[in-house]
Amino acid sequence: MYNIYMTTAYTFLPSPQHEYPDHPERPGRLDVLTPKLDSFHAERLDFTPAKHEEIARVHLPRLITGLERVCREQAPGIIDYAPTYVTQTSFDDAMLAAGATMSCSRAVVNGEVDNAFAIVRPPGHHAEPDKAMGFCLFNNVAVAARDALAQGLERVLVVDYDAHHGNGTQAAFLEDERAAYLSTHQWGIYPGTGWIDDAPQARKRIVNVPLPAFAGDQVIKRVADGIIQPMVELFKPEMIFVSAGFDAHWSDPLTSLGFSSAGFFGISKHLVELAGEHCDGKIVFVLEGGYDPTNVANGVGAVFAALAGSGPAFDAGDPCPRGEPDFEARLEEIRTWHGF
Numbered sequence: 001m002y003n004i005y006m007t008t009a010y011t012f013l014p015s016p017q018h019e020y021p022d023h024p025e026r027p028g029r030l031d032v033l034t035p036k037l038d039s040f041h042a043e044r045l046d047f048t049p050a051k052h053e054e055i056a057r058v059h060l061p062r063l064i065t066g067l068e069r070v071c072r073e074q075a076p077g078i079i080d081y082a083p084t085y086v087t088q089t090s091f092d093d094a095m096l097a098a099g100a101t102m103s104c105s106r107a108v109v110n111g112e113v114d115n116a117f118a119i120v121r122p123p124g125h126h127a128e129p130d131k132a133m134g135f136c137l138f139n140n141v142a143v144a145a146r147d148a149l150a151q152g153l154e155r156v157l158v159v160d161y162d163a164h165h166g167n168g169t170q171a172a173f174l175e176d177e178r179a180a181y182l183s184t185h186q187w188g189i190y191p192g193t194g195w196i197d198d199a200p201q202a203r204k205r206i207v208n209v210p211l212p213a214f215a216g217d218q219v220i221k222r223v224a225d226g227i228i229q230p231m232v233e234l235f236k237p238e239m240i241f242v243s244a245g246f247d248a249h250w251s252d253p254l255t256s257l258g259f260s261s262a263g264f265f266g267i268s269k270h271l272v273e274l275a276g277e278h279c280d281g282k283i284v285f286v287l288e289g290g291y292d293p294t295n296v297a298n299g300v301g302a303v304f305a306a307l308a309g310s311g312p313a314f315d316a317g318d319p320c321p322r323g324e325p326d327f328e329a330r331l332e333e334i335r336t337w338h339g340f
């Protein structure tokens with residue numbers, strides 16, 4: 001008999017020593033979430049640090065050894081203008097974050113659980129093959145996606161609804177036809193990449209959806225129906241990864257999108273359903289940004305509700321107080337550019 005109740009797993013890596021004075025990417029991001037973790041009825045998985053060669057499936061060896069040396073010998077300090085910081089534990093924390101993400105994806109690939117959520121920091125989607133940047137050291141989701149390919153999958157898709165463009169994930173997969181990437185992000189903010197025509201050599205496979213300020217729950221639903229759905233039908237991924245950034249919430253202190261927690265539930269549920277239709281249910285969420293601790297806790301709750309595959313819709317009662325901009329013209333422009 002078909003079991004409608006999903007088995008969900010998660011890993012949790014708060015990295016309490018990876019912090020820097022007055023920096024928004026701080027351990028306190030998870031303070032509201034942490035006492036709620038037991039209420040999600042998901043199985044907590046153990047993990048070990050990623051191995052050097054596993055990180056090297058995405059990053060250049062000189063970045064890995066260079067970051068380790070900087071952390072051991074020069075930390076604490078700032079390594080780019082974002083600003084991205086490192087402490088003496090940051091290299092170890094980043095290896096653990098990638099390992100915790102792979103622990104989730106391997107459990108899903110091996111069929112031990114239906115789906116999973118890697119709740120880790122430091123985040124990863126800005127980290128490029130040769131460069132740590134944007135509060136990110138190693139690209140957790142890209143490392144886990146490459147690991148899933150190494151385990152035998154032939155095609156994987158990463159969907160990124162963080163408020164910022166995942167330039168690192170795009171760079172990692174630009175020439176890799178086994179991997180597809182779709183990012184929604186506020187246009188005009190850090191890191192400045194992610195326009196529609198960023199990757200003309202990879203139409204239908206690297207898909208950027210730049211959003212105007214205050215785009216939220218209605219716009220992301222249009223994107224899911226009009227872009228993500230046809231992209232999945234054409235690319236036929238065997239597994240979906242989601243870079244889940246809750247800085248797309250309307251009250252995030254760093255950005256100006258218009259998502260509510262119900263909107264995070266809606267897009268997450270749509271992705272879980274797509275994975276059910278096309279990927280035998282295989283989907284792994286990975287925490288990226290989100291700088292208000294209440295929004296992070298609600299967003300994670302929304303994802304767990306979506307992963308459960310049953311039960312009521314998640315709504316934290318935090319609707320965006322502003323109306324959303326019209327998105328139809330840009331939606332058509334993106335669909336036309338890719339031929340969806």
Ligand SMILES: [Zn+2]
Nearest residue numbers: 162163164289
């Ligand atoms: Zn972000």
